[in-house]
Amino acid sequence: xAGVSQSPSNKVTEKGKDVExxxxxxxxxxxxxxxRQSLGQGLEFLIYFQxxxxxxxxxxxxxxxxAERTGGSVSTLTIQRTQQEDSAVYLCASSPRGIITxxxxxxxxxxxxx
Amino acid sequence: DAKTTQPPSMDCAEGRAANLPCNHSTISGNEYVYWxxxxxxxxxxxxxxxxxxxxxxxxxxxIITEDRKSSTLILPHATLRDTAVYYCIVRVWGLTGGGNKxxxxxxxxxxxxx
Numbered sequence: 001x002a003g004v005s006q007s008p009s010n011k012v013t014e015k016g017k018d019v020e021x022x023x024x025x026x027x028x029x030x031x032x033x034x035x036r037q038s039l040g041q042g043l044e045f046l047i048y049f050q051x052x053x054x055x056x057x058x059x060x061x062x063x064x065x066x067a068e069r070t071g072g073s074v075s076t077l078t079i080q081r082t083q084q085e086d087s088a089v090y091l092c093a094s095s096p097r098g099i100i101t102x103x104x105x106x107x108x109x110x111x112x113x114x
Numbered sequence: 115d116a117k118t119t120q121p122p123s124m125d126c127a128e129g130r131a132a133n134l135p136c137n138h139s140t141i142s143g144n145e146y147v148y149w150x151x152x153x154x155x156x157x158x159x160x161x162x163x164x165x166x167x168x169x170x171x172x173x174x175x176x177i178i179t180e181d182r183k184s185s186t187l188i189l190p191h192a193t194l195r196d197t198a199v200y201y202c203i204v205r206v207w208g209l210t211g212g213g214n215k216x217x218x219x220x221x222x223x224x225x226x227x228x
Contacts, residue, residue, distance in 0.1 A: 042218035091157050100216045105157025
């Protein structure tokens with residue numbers, strides 16, 4: 001597709017379960033970002049991938065959160081042992097040159113932990 | 115990045131100009147003003163940015179005061195589809211200095227009505 005694609009669009013999970021969120025960036029974009037947005041809040045940076053460089057994981061809130069980017073394209077954000085405070089919209093973005101203000105965002109995955 | 119202040123909400127009649135203000139009194143000389151918007155259930159969308167000159171594109175115009183301490187985003191003929199939260203941020207251009215962390219505040223909820 002032409003834009004950043006995220007799946008699923010909505011996910012409801014029980015507390016304690018693991019979830020995987022997927023992001024398909026725009027083809028050719030070297031940089032990929034994960035953010036989350038809690039209800040009524042601004043964006044919270046989670047993790048950043050740029051080419052073959054080691055990812056910037058400085059925004060991950062706990063060791064329950066991890067992310068991979070395979071083959072420099074698709075990325076998966078994994079949350080283990082989900083908690084209710086993990087409920088949020090998880091947004092993925094990609095940019096052609098690693099400049100965040102040139103990034104295009106996906107529509108997000110709304111995660112609800114019950 | 116410099117802090118910005120925006121009104122929490124504004125209303126605008128369809129077809130009229132929507133003027134969205136933003137105060138950024140602590141902006142530094144190398145920081146740009148960026149505007150994004152987020153339509154409900156979608157990811158953030160870049161609108162426009164500028165340094166000190168007024169800018170115009172197909173979506174909007176950006177007016178920056180001479181002292182650069184405030185700016186106004188203008189949607190010249192607002193439509194119902196422009197109903198969204200509008201975010202004003204200031205940051206240096208590019209990767210250095212601001213890194214990959216795009217920080218939004220709570221923005222202005224613009225409601226366009228018939």
